[in-house]
Amino acid sequence: MHEQGDHQSRARMPSKPLITPQQRGFIQELARENWMPMRNRHALGRKFELRPAALPSLRVVQNIVHHYRRTRLGGNDKRKAIVEAVRRAAFNGREDDHDALTFTSDYEESGMPVVGNGSDARPFLVGMPTKALLRNAVRDPGIFVLHLDATFKLNSVGYTVLVCGINDASRSFHLLALFITSQLQEGH
Numbered sequence: 001m002h003e004q005g006d007h008q009s010r011a012r013m014p015s016k017p018l019i020t021p022q023q024r025g026f027i028q029e030l031a032r033e034n035w036m037p038m039r040n041r042h043a044l045g046r047k048f049e050l051r052p053a054a055l056p057s058l059r060v061v062q063n064i065v066h067h068y069r070r071t072r073l074g075g076n077d078k079r080k081a082i083v084e085a086v087r088r089a090a091f092n093g094r095e096d097d098h099d100a101l102t103f104t105s106d107y108e109e110s111g112m113p114v115v116g117n118g119s120d121a122r123p124f125l126v127g128m129p130t131k132a133l134l135r136n137a138v139r140d141p142g143i144f145v146l147h148l149d150a151t152f153k154l155n156s157v158g159y160t161v162l163v164c165g166i167n168d169a170s171r172s173f174h175l176l177a178l179f180i181t182s183q184l185q186e187g188h
Contacts, residue, residue, distance in 0.1 A: 097132040118182035129177035
């Protein structure tokens with residue numbers, strides 16, 4: 001079917017798959033449940049019985065998910081707002097027993113916590129206990145076991161949440177603090 005060096009065919013070239021309003025709504029529904037874009041894309045194929053070639057590109061699904069999270073779910077993770085929240089709740093000694101307080105591994109000369117940006121050079125690490133929770137640790141170290149448990153991808157940026165607590169002689173778990181960190185490092 002070549003005439004004068006050009007390919008001539010009555011069939012149209014396949015066009016890019018378009019997202020229907022129903023598909024967009026389905027992607028947004030999954031974004032509310034914090035599904036990752038690649039998982040959304042595969043679920044879209046199963047729900048609407050699309051062959052892999054007919055699926056929208058991952059970039060299209062990512063754009064829909066990120067736009068929806070940023071504009072409708074408040075998932076913008078603005079660093080300035082996070083730093084302000086950590087500093088507002090920073091330990092100052094005047095908290096009530098059950099007020100959440102925050103601490104970091106580094107402080108400015110003024111006593112305010114330094115909140116990292118999540119990079120390797122400035123990791124994000126914030127601890128969140130209350131005075132009442134910390135009082136649970138004031139006991140003989142021979143009668144309890146310290147536990148650290150890491151849970152992954154529970155928040156929108158995928159930072160690790162560390163749960164710190166103790167088990168007493170009756171095997172009851174007592175929470176001491178939660179930590180959110182951008183990096184896991186082993187010190188030897």
